[in-house]
Amino acid sequence: MKIFSWKLILSVAVIIASVIYILPTIKPGLWPHKKINLGLDLQGGMHLVLEVETDKAVESTIERITNDLKGILRSEHIGFTGIERIDGTKISVTLQGQENIDGFEKVLDKEFKDLRILSRTKDNDRLSIKMDLPEAETDNIKKLAAAQALETIRNRIDQFGVNEPDIRIQGEKRILIQLPGITDTQRAKELIGKTALLEFKLLDESRDPETVLSEGVPPGSELLYEIREDAQTKRVIKRPYLVKKGALLTGSYLTDASVQIDSQYNEPYVSIDFDKKGARIFENVTEENVKKRLAIVLDNKVYSAPVIQEKISGGHARITGSFTTEEARDLAIVLRAGALPAPVVILEERTVGPSLGTDSINKGLFSMWIGGLLVMIFMAVYYKWSGVVADIALMFNIVILAAALAAFQATLTLPGIAGIILTIGMAVDSNVLIYERIREESAIGKTPRAALDAGFDRATLTILDSNITTLIAGLVLFQFGTGPVKGFAVTLSIGILSSVFTSLIMTRVIFDYFLLNRKVKRISV
DSSP states (O other), X not given: OHHHHHHHHHHHXXXXXXXXXXXXXXXXXXXXXXXXXXXXXXXXXXXXXXXXXXXXXXXXXXXXXXXXXHHHHHHTTOOOSEEEEETTTEEEEEEESHHHXXXXXXXXXXXXXXXXXXXXXXXXXXXXXXEEOOHHHHHHHHHHHHHHHHHHHHHHHHHHTOSSOEEEXXXXXEEXXXXXXXXXXXXXXXXXXXXXXXXXEEBOTTSOHXXXXXXXXXXXXXXXXXXXXXXXXXXXXXXXXXXXXXXXEEGGGXXXXXXXXXXXXXXXXXXXXXXXXXXXXXXXXXXXXXXXXXXXXXXXXXXXXXXXXXXOOSSEEEEOSSOOHHHHHHHHHHHHHOOXXXXXXXXXXXXXXHHHHHHHHHHHHHHHHHHHHHHHHHHHHHHHHHHHHXXXXXXXXXXXXXXXXXXXXXXXXXXXXXXXXXXXXHXXXXXXXXXXXXXXXXXXXXXXXXXXXXXXXXXXXXXXXXXXXXXXXXXXXXXXXXXXXXXHHHHHHHXXXXXXXXXXXXXXHHHHIIIIISOOSSOOO
């Protein structure tokens, strides 16, 4: 009776918990628990394969090193004829004068030990040198760029508010993204693919931008555009700005970005906050450039270019640009999540409509009911009353499996439904082993109680062995599989655990009830 009692209590507790977790799926909003998440193939959504342009990350690193080298040489008062990035990933340096050459050599040995010298030409007191980064370092930069892009995109999507997105690396530089339930696919693509490199640059007001369009851009400056859409005419207006190439401050110092409403014009803008170092740099920049115009540039697009009226302390700034609330919100998301280390390009794009998902669900459920019904009929016909007990356990098995999917917030996919159908067929295997053992024990004259005990005791190890090996295979599929394979592994693994529980615990509770309480004299098997 003691064994019977704990098995009964455990079975009732599992059933109650399963009902609690499965009800929100049947009737949404009934309980505060979340319902079963449906995968991309069931509820529709978006499938993207992106490629991170990791070569651009190497080029950006070389550009940063070039600028750092210029800055250090200037601070050390070491003259140079030219320092520039060439061929994408190489640095060319030209110096005149032995004193400058000696100073450069010291800086190179002290600050830039990782640079590899490709060629070195010295003509009297003139030195020309070409450098780059070793292959091991460039490979590391590419790997880090892909990993950082993955995390940045994941942060953006999490803030965008997508339930159960599937985001993972494929190969060395590709990222697979599945966004179930997404309807505004264009907005999602823009949010994911925006590089979000925020820079603050001074305007070059020595020349008129319109003149530059015809005469050419002067050295050290670049021509960028502010792109606006007229709210009334819907015309796109491009306004040129001549800005200095060097960024005085970047978005790497950002700690927060949020949408605010301008009290004067009742228009949304993005408020940004810098960390302590960024706040100090921003304060110095505004103090040294009062009455000059500072362009706020995002991905080489000018959002605004206000005049610095006074020193700005506190590390706060704002980005305006005639945003809609949705545009301002998306901009705040990408700024908070950080800039992508390199641009990404869309290699593959698929959109699954919700109607296709509904059709998949209906066909999957139909096949599940048909398969389950055939299994239940077979068990009832072949094993009689004991088969009905197995059918009751099978129904509880499906309820527990669905409840576990909801409780653990697993995603149900079309291969997952296939896993459930397979579980239905496998769930009764344990009962078959038990029943066949009971038949053998009854045939040699044992009492119903003794035959039942022997059937369960001697079949338990066999059941555990067979299901544990299958569970190991399911866990391996879940760990190393992707997409459909992982969805199949989820329901298969949960189904194995629930079928072991229902066959060894629940069916035993039912048999004990009829043998002990109802005093049944014979097991119909």
